[in-house]
Amino acid sequence: MEDPPPTTRTQRRQQTEQRILSAARRMFGERGYERATIRAVAAAAKVDPALVMQYFGSKQELFERAARMPSVPPLEGTLEELTEELLTRIGMKLGSIPEASLATMRSMLTHPEAAERARAALDGQIAQAGAAIEAEDAELRAALMISTMLGVTIAHQLLDLTALRGVPTEKIAGLLRPSLRTLAALPPDAQG
Template sequence: MSELPRAERRRRTERRILDAARELFAERGFERTTIRAVAQSAGVDPALVMQYFGSKQELFSAAVRVTPAPVAGLGPEELVEQVLASLGMKLGEMPQASLAMMRSMLTHPEAAASARAVLSGQIAQIGESMSGEDARLRAALMTTIMLGVTVGHQLLELDELRDVPPEKIARLLRPCLRALAGPDVP
């Protein structure tokens, strides 16, 4: 059996640390997650976590980094459907990174800054796909509607949202999102 190259061992260790961090940040939030707990969960020394990430904030930032689905070049109808397509993920088994950010964004300034950066990127991307002088505002409204639905479902566990299939929620949101996407959407 050949030993893995050092770079591959390093990538695997970093992945274990990030997986453990995502799980703990999602479960406990930023404030109650410690470097020691992350290290224990990942099966490494706490000093190694610090060596890889430098600080708890940098570990958090790496753990919650998400790449939104591209929407550039989509027409208004396709844009609405792309936004609604994300509902299944947002109302289903949500990625630990997203859940960690959501759980922490209202109680920790750095988590809030990370959430603002991610949401601002999504708003900019959606806004660039829309026409009109208020495209960015309409993109912000679309994004925050989806954020509110996600928070209500995932964190507040509202029965009215949790007991409804995502397809029904999408059907009810579609007219609202169409109105925001632009006047040329049927």
């Protein structure tokens, strides 16, 4: 059942704002910050470009709002659990990831704010994973684990590598498991 059409001015404004944000997420996700334009976002949202500027003020502000990434549950637990959690997240990373995350990923190499946003999120995950690793070089090991996951995500979501298309996530997780276990300072024997 569809929602009833908005009746108040506030409701119409909120609906238009959400339509613009949804279009902006798609545009930034498909094109990145540099190539996405206010005109393209407006066309996709079926509004005048001036209305986009009225609502958001600038392309930068529109990007900031559109690329707000959803919160990710913290990495915690034993090393074994942490490693398995990273492998479980492969399914999310190879599936349909949130458009805001895709917008940040596509823009992070060309736009300083997107790069900082991605760096902050990844640094947080590295700190969480590093806290569980009992090795002298725990932070390095955690960074390599997270970087491996980032690389797989970029290869699948942004580059659409042929070799990753259609491969079951269980197979990818199984192949990654020994290397992640080694990085986590666990015996690399097969698990799960």
